[in-house]
Amino acid sequence: MTQFSRRAVLQLIGAGAVALGGPTALSRAALAARPKELNILCWEGYNSAQVLDPFRKSRSATVRAESLTNDPTMINRLRAGETNTWDLINVNNPWARKVMLPEKLIKPLPRAEFEPFFETMLPSFKPPYRWALSDDGKELLGMAQRFGPYSFVVNTDKISRATAEDTGWDLFNDPKLAGRYGILESDDWNVFGIFVIAGIDPFKQHTAEEMAAFEQTAKRVFAGARMIGDIATMNQALISGEIDLHLTGGTYSISPARADGFVNLRGITPNKGPMGGKGGIAWIEITSMVNNPDLSPLAADFLKYVQAPDIAHTVAFAEGTFNPVTQMGNPACFNLFTKEQLDAIQWDSLEEEMARSVEYDIVPDYDRALDLMNAAKRSRG
Amino acid sequence: MATDMLEAPAPSETAPRPAPGSRALAFLSAGARCALPVYLLLAVGFAAPLVAVVAFSFATPRSFDVFATFTLENYATIFDPANTVWLSFAWSLGFAAFTVALLAVVAYPIAYGIVHLFGRWSGLVGILFVFPLFISENVRLFGWVLFFIRNGVLDGSLKALGTDGGPDVLFTPGMILFGMVYTYLPFMLFPTVLGLSLVPRDVVDAALDMGATRLQAWREVELPLAMPGLLIGMLLTFVLAAGAVAEAKVLGGQSVIVITHDIEIAFTYSQNWPLGSALAVLLMLIIGGLTLAALSRLDLDRILGRK
Structure with a gap:
């Protein structure tokens, strides 16, 4: 039997302590200079091997990407102190200029270096592009890439596209459709949807009467839902015939099913609505550099890398969901899309749908509305 | 010297x-x-x-x-009479209690078979119950969705046989309970097997020889002696089920909101970590309190024969 002296045991414990604490100390040392390390907080797609592996290989870099499926969680991660961890953050359009820059969570990009990329983007993204800029228009805060209209989805075999576009959000006020629709588990977007179904513009301060109307609408819409679930659940239920339509949804959520051949399922942008007459809501992702005290030089490099036509095409059709990209304004990128891929992202109606949509914005009384909506969800049981 | x-x-x-x-x-x-x-x-x-x-x-x-x-x-927000979050606590604890009760009834006969009846097949039966644990819970639950969904495996097969199709059970609270019983069965089964293995066969035979009916022998001899395993299984499944969320989200289609889902919403969409933490602390206190209360009433030491 092996005998251990007290000295040997203490030496072992000491070695263990060094082993536990060593990596932390080393990583702190490494943090001072991170030429080969990049951390990305993003929606799914940018974390895929198709997008990241060529970058990793060409730069011999260690790239870590974590994907989440809602903006508030990502913003909170930075607020909680993870600005020391991440180099890039990829969220929807209003957060950069309205929240992250004022809270010093991100830092501006070198404008002269990055703004020229907007020149080759689709026409509505030509510089100066509002959502990529600070409120005063002086600072460039991020790069635009994926975007899309996002209102609701129908099975056009059950409800025609024309009927859905003309009726708009009132479909969810139709008692005959109770039990025939689902609700995508995307609470921030559902707040928008419930406001619009109630005939109220979501993106403004609301009166007590409007909040009461929101509450009543939320209770009715959630009570009439067949189910609440994720994208896979919604698409499976549409394909099987369990439901005929769902909110909130659009190109982002339905494109995987369309790519699988279910082109009867379609994202709908209503012809009219309470948002200055517009009935649809659209999102545009803005990818910004985090205000990390030890920002990796690869952050700027990666933002340029995804602008290349072939990589932009890969981003559009990375795993998970398929989406249009702003770089489709460049023929070298657009020509990479096959007819099936263009069908999957509803390219035929994309321009008119974006024109009928307002852009995703911050709801000033979101917290109160979300509390009311959560209570409405609980009342389903 | x-x-x-x-x-x-x-x-x-x-x-x-x-x-x-x-x-x-x-x-x-x-x-x-x-x-x-x-x-x-x-x-x-x-x-x-x-x-x-x-x-x-x-x-x-x-x-x-x-x-x-x-x-x-x-905490004031949670205890505000206008706040309906108590419903979520009630659903979670109710589901957990029903899950434990159903599992006790379902797992006991299977455990009895493994210990006394299946002989050399006992190992295989045990492995069959362990095997699903190697597959992600979400994948297994989505499998059940495909089984029960309209025009899915069950409904489609029954329609192909000329019937009206399968029952409309998906996205209901009953389906959530089914999912929990299915998911946590192994966690009840194996402690119960352990408990039943601790019962000396001679003691049960002696009770029967001395005139006890089979029901008396079970109730007064076998069940008390198997109780340590049963109790461990019940506590384990209660704690797991009270914290479950996937069943309500996937199989239940959020037809009810359980407390862990409310905590998740507070940490994500609500951007309110303090409220989520307060809910989590209350859940810990409730589960911890109930567990300690159950243990004190049942006196585990006495059951385990330490006194």
């Missing part, structure tokens, strides 16, 4: 003076000193996150001012 002892120098004069740290350690037993690294690991990996959650629950709502602010506002 006595001379040697007298001539031997006093320990305090020759031994090096112990360092203050080692003097403090000397108060601990050898076992406690050996366990010190593990205690430290537990303090950092287990206690520290709990302390952080408790501290967050007293922070200003929708802020990250942990350890910097102190308010009872989060």
Whole structure:
């Protein structure tokens, strides 16, 4: 039997302590200079091997990407102190200029270096592009890439596209459709949807009467839902015939099913609505550099890398969901899309749908509305 | 011998003076000193996150001012009579209680078969119940969705046979309960198998020889002796089921909101970590309290034969 002296045991414990604490100390040392390390907080797609592996290989870099499926969680991660961890953050359009820059969570990009990329983007993204800029228009805060209209989805075999576009959000006020629709588990977007179904513009301060109307609408819409679930659940239920339509949804959520051949399922942008007459809501992702005290030089490099036509095409059709990209304004990128891929992202109606949509914005009384909506969800049981 | 002892120098004069740290350690037993690294690991990996959650629950709502602010506002919000979050607590604890009751009824006969009836097939039957644990819970639950969904495996097959199709059970509270019973069956089954294995067959035979009916022998001999395993299984499944969320989301289609889902919403869409922490602390207290109450009533020491 092996005998251990007290000295040997203490030496072992000491070695263990060094082993536990060593990596932390080393990583702190490494943090001072991170030429080969990049951390990305993003929606799914940018974390895929198709997008990241060529970058990793060409730069011999260690790239870590974590994907989440809602903006508030990502913003909170930075607020909680993870600005020391991440180099890039990829969220929807209003957060950069309205929240992250004022809270010093991100830092501006070198404008002269990055703004020229907007020149080759689709026409509505030509510089100066509002959502990529600070409120005063002086600072460039991020790069635009994926975007899309996002209102609701129908099975056009059950409800025609024309009927859905003309009726708009009132479909969810139709008692005959109770039990025939689902609700995508995307609470921030559902707040928008419930406001619009109630005939109220979501993106403004609301009166007590409007909040009461929101509450009543939320209770009715959630009570009439067949189910609440994720994208896979919604698409499976549409394909099987369990439901005929769902909110909130659009190109982002339905494109995987369309790519699988279910082109009867379609994202709908209503012809009219309470948002200055517009009935649809659209999102545009803005990818910004985090205000990390030890920002990796690869952050700027990666933002340029995804602008290349072939990589932009890969981003559009990375795993998970398929989406249009702003770089489709460049023929070298657009020509990479096959007819099936263009069908999957509803390219035929994309321009008119974006024109009928307002852009995703911050709801000033979101917290109160979300509390009311959560209570409405609980009342389903 | 006595001379040697007298001539031997006093320990305090020759031994090096112990360092203050080692003097403090000397108060601990050898076992406690050996366990010190593990205690430290537990303090950092287990206690520290709990302390952080408790501290967050007293922070200003929708802020990250942990350890910097102190308010009872989060708890006041939860206990506000207008707040319906109590429904979520009720659903979670109700589902957990029903799951435990159903599992006790379902797992007992299977465990009895494994211990007494299946013979050399017992190992195989056990493996069949363990095997699903190697597959992600979400994947298994989505499998059940495909089975029960309209035009899915069940409905489609029955329609192909000329019937009206399968029952409309998906996205209901009953389906959530089914999912929980399905998911947590192994966690009840194997402690029950262990409990039944501890029952000496001779004791049951003796009871029967002395005139007990089969029901009496089961109720007064076998069940009390198997109780340690049953109790461990029930506590384990209750705690797991009270914290379950996937069943309500996937199989239930969020037809009800369970408390863990409310906690998740608070940490994500609501951007309100302090409220989520307060809900988590209350859930811990409720589950911990119920568990301790159950243990004190059932007196595990006596059941295990330590008294």
